[in-house]
Amino acid sequence: MDIKRRDFLKVVAGGGMLLAANANPAFAISRPPKSMPPEAVGMFYDSTICIGCKVCQHGCKENNEMPAEFTIRPPEMVDRIWDDPIDLSSKTLEIIKAYKVGTGEEKNSDVNGFAFIKRNCMHCVDPACVSACPVSALKKNPVNGVVTYDKKACIGCRYCQIACPFGIPKFEFDKPFPQIRKCQFCNHRFAEGKYSACCEFCPTGASIFGPARDLLEEARKRLTLTPGQYYDYPVQTVNSKNRLRQKVAKYENHIYGEKEVGGTQFIMLAGIPFDKLGMPPLSEKADASLSEGIQHTLYKGMIAPAAVLAGLLFAAYRSTKNHE
Amino acid sequence: MTESKPLGGKIITMPFLVFAALAAISGVLILKRFIFGLGSVTNISDGYPWGIWIAYDVVTGTAIACGGYSMALLVYIFNRGEYHDLVKPALMASVFGYTLGGVSIFFDVGRWWQAYNLFLPWYSQVNSVMLEVAMCISLYIFILWIEFSPTFMEWLKMKGLLKIANRLMFIFIAIGVLLPTMHQSSLGTLMVIAGRKVSPLWQTGFIPLLALISAITMGYAIVIFESIVSALALDREMETPILSKLSRLMPWLIGFYLIVRFGDVIGRGQLGLAFTGDLQGNMFIIENILFILPLIFLSSARNRTRPKMLFLSAALMLLAGSVYRFDLFLVAFDPGSGWRYFPALQEIMITLGIISAEILGYMIFVKKLPVLPEIKHA
Numbered sequence: 250m251d252i253k254r255r256d257f258l259k260v261v262a263g264g265g266m267l268l269a270a271n272a273n274p275a276f277a278i279s280r281p282p283k284s285m286p287p288e289a290v291g292m293f294y295d296s297t298i299c300i301g302c303k304v305c306q307h308g309c310k311e312n313n314e315m316p317a318e319f320t321i322r323p324p325e326m327v328d329r330i331w332d333d334p335i336d337l338s339s340k341t342l343e344i345i346k347a348y349k350v351g352t353g354e355e356k357n358s359d360v361n362g363f364a365f366i367k368r369n370c371m372h373c374v375d376p377a378c379v380s381a382c383p384v385s386a387l388k389k390n391p392v393n394g395v396v397t398y399d400k401k402a403c404i405g406c407r408y409c410q411i412a413c414p415f416g417i418p419k420f421e422f423d424k425p426f427p428q429i430r431k432c433q434f435c436n437h438r439f440a441e442g443k444y445s446a447c448c449e450f451c452p453t454g455a456s457i458f459g460p461a462r463d464l465l466e467e468a469r470k471r472l473t474l475t476p477g478q479y480y481d482y483p484v485q486t487v488n489s490k491n492r493l494r495q496k497v498a499k500y501e502n503h504i505y506g507e508k509e510v511g512g513t514q515f516i517m518l519a520g521i522p523f524d525k526l527g528m529p530p531l532s533e534k535a536d537a538s539l540s541e542g543i544q545h546t547l548y549k550g551m552i553a554p555a556a557v558l559a560g561l562l563f564a565a566y567r568s569t570k571n572h573e
Numbered sequence: 574m575t576e577s578k579p580l581g582g583k584i585i586t587m588p589f590l591v592f593a594a595l596a597a598i599s600g601v602l603i604l605k606r607f608i609f610g611l612g613s614v615t616n617i618s619d620g621y622p623w624g625i626w627i628a629y630d631v632v633t634g635t636a637i638a639c640g641g642y643s644m645a646l647l648v649y650i651f652n653r654g655e656y657h658d659l660v661k662p663a664l665m666a667s668v669f670g671y672t673l674g675g676v677s678i679f680f681d682v683g684r685w686w687q688a689y690n691l692f693l694p695w696y697s698q699v700n701s702v703m704l705e706v707a708m709c710i711s712l713y714i715f716i717l718w719i720e721f722s723p724t725f726m727e728w729l730k731m732k733g734l735l736k737i738a739n740r741l742m743f744i745f746i747a748i749g750v751l752l753p754t755m756h757q758s759s760l761g762t763l764m765v766i767a768g769r770k771v772s773p774l775w776q777t778g779f780i781p782l783l784a785l786i787s788a789i790t791m792g793y794a795i796v797i798f799e800s801i802v803s804a805l806a807l808d809r810e811m812e813t814p815i816l817s818k819l820s821r822l823m824p825w826l827i828g829f830y831l832i833v834r835f836g837d838v839i840g841r842g843q844l845g846l847a848f849t850g851d852l853q854g855n856m857f858i859i860e861n862i863l864f865i866l867p868l869i870f871l872s873s874a875r876n877r878t879r880p881k882m883l884f885l886s887a888a889l890m891l892l893a894g895s896v897y898r899f900d901l902f903l904v905a906f907d908p909g910s911g912w913r914y915f916p917a918l919q920e921i922m923i924t925l926g927i928i929s930a931e932i933l934g935y936m937i938f939v940k941k942l943p944v945l946p947e948i949k950h951a
Binding site for chain 1: 607608609610611612613615617618619620622623648649650651652654681682683684685687688690691693696697698700701702703704705707739742743744746747748750751754755758759762763764765766767768769770778781906908909910
């Protein structure tokens with residue numbers, strides 16, 4: 250039997266039209282988005298008042314027992330007094346990066362200017378890493394929302410790395426007994442009333458810690474300020490009495506992390522568009538909601554598989570019952 | 574229904590020694606991996622945490638090993654008994670392909686000494702696609718060995734046990750059709766959570782359907798491929814008539830796959846990306862040409878009677894499904910920041926060694942166990 254071209258084309262055209270007529274079922278089967286936990290903590294980074302001193306990096310390394318990382322090889326760097334990571338890695342959980350354009354003279358300007366950006370785990374409201382992890386090594390604390398890592402559970406499959414839209418989880422490929430490394434907001438210090446070391450160490454208030462709700466309010470407030478006026482920026486925590494009077498820069502009208510992938514507990518303001526600072530342009534949709542939606546649609550309660558199995562058992566029994 | 578018999582003949586042949594050497598080399602490299610870590614033998618990185626061991630060994634390797642699944646579906650669910658002779662060799666290829674896919678996962682995971690955490694319910698994160706894939710594949714490997722066990726029972730002449738096994742086999746056959754339906758689709762779904770890191774030419778909610786249909790088609794392709802290669806390598810008569818009949822299914826399956834594939838890409842308005850001349854665009858075109866060619870070739874009845882065309886079409890289909898998977902996991906995946914990945918030589922040697930071990934196993938089993946159908950001469 251030759252498959253006639255005419256018949257084949259008819260099937261293709263019909264099928265094609267059918268498919269084109271239906272929108273991608275993706276949005277119909279996604280599970281609903283998650284919401285911010287009740288006592289969510291957060292971090293707010295204001296690039297415009299960051300001076301790039303990197304004392305936050307030092308605080309992070311010290312409080313997380315992370316080693317120094319040297320990127321410039323000898324002989325340029327002989328004494329190794331200062332570490333110089335160039336990106337987040339299995340040794341560097343938080344980093345400040347610099348952006349420069351043209352002559353790089355004017356701070357927070359996208360024309361012949363420069364700016365800084367802070368990178369660490371975003372502690373997403375709907376974390377892809379948590380959804381991906383098969384063994385609950387990555388978990389979101391239901392109260393404060395910190396995304397934590399448990400090496401006792403982790404099997405090292407690195408699916409979290411595939412999933413994270415920000416490329417945050419890093420893996421120790423150079424070790425025979427590796428683990429995942431990422432910022433955990435210094436939650437190991439919460440019990441003693443402390444908070445993220447980067448915020449504690451920051452001298453200008455560029456990095457501040459506090460209730461996520463209050464941080465968002467603070468960010469919204471700063472967007473209403475007039476560039477050139479002076480503002481008493483809180484230092485270390487959002488509700489701190491310690492304030493540092495600094496000149497207000499012109500902000501990009503975008504709070505990064507407010508909506509991206511369903512919201513993050515680490516939010517940012519900057520004077521330069523965020524994509525130029527290396528922050529990925531993301532929609533409000535968390536990819537975990539589609540991935541989980543597909544799984545739930547097919548496998549929820551294992552009902553569909555059980556029904557299919559019943560049919561298969563019947564068919565297989567019928568075909569084999571008369572054979573030796 | 575023809576009897577199966579061991580092929581007999583010398584085990585130690587030149588091809589055997591070549592594959593044994595490759596397997597031995599990879600054994601040494603695997604030891605190095607465990608002593609010094611993944612970075613010492615691979616080029617995987619924080620940007621590309623999954624390389625060919627996942628994209629080939631697990632994802633593509635198990636799809637190529639779908640012969641048992643595709644034949645079980647045809648012979649025991651759709652009750653097409655005329656294909657019965659093709660079941661055992663297909664099943665054996667599946668046993669090897671899947672077992673080695675499972676072993677590859679064990680080599681790939683970083684905290685392998687805790688890999689059993691996957692099976693501890695208090696760790697289970699039930700929304701994880703990875704969890705479902707891992708459980709499903711593990712169980713399926715077990716089921717495959719059970720399905721293959723009657724061959725051992727025949728060899729060991731355990732007639733009583735064989736009778737019981739054959740009576741209960743329908744249970745394992747049914748489970749053995751359910752499980753791959755679940756995990757072959759989910760192996761594709763793994764990449765859904767990567768979101769925009771996967772090019773819009775590949776990222777879609779239809780991935781599970783595409784992965785499943787291509788896996789089933791690869792199952793028929795590997796049966797045809799292996800039958801012809803075996804006949805040539807072991808100097809046996811070709812099973813052309815039955816392969817000819819089997820190959821009729823493929824144009825329909827490929828056609829359905831392509832309708833979904835292109836209907837989806839066009840429906841989302843992304844087809845233009847295929848013609849930008851970049852690597853992703855070019856691979857998209859190559860990948861789909863590889864699907865279209867066997868569709869065209871096998872649409873002709875005359876081609877389906879010619880071993881050369883059957884072999885070529887089967888090979889192209891296997892390549893098509895493999896390229897789709899390589900594309901989805903590696904080519905379409907761009908984490909940004911200029912990350913690049915190309916497998917290291919040691920990484921490739923380990924993969925080749927694992928494939929060689931599979932082939933060695935096939936060679937030994939086919940000569941010692943009653944797997945291949947006896948050739949009845951007129």
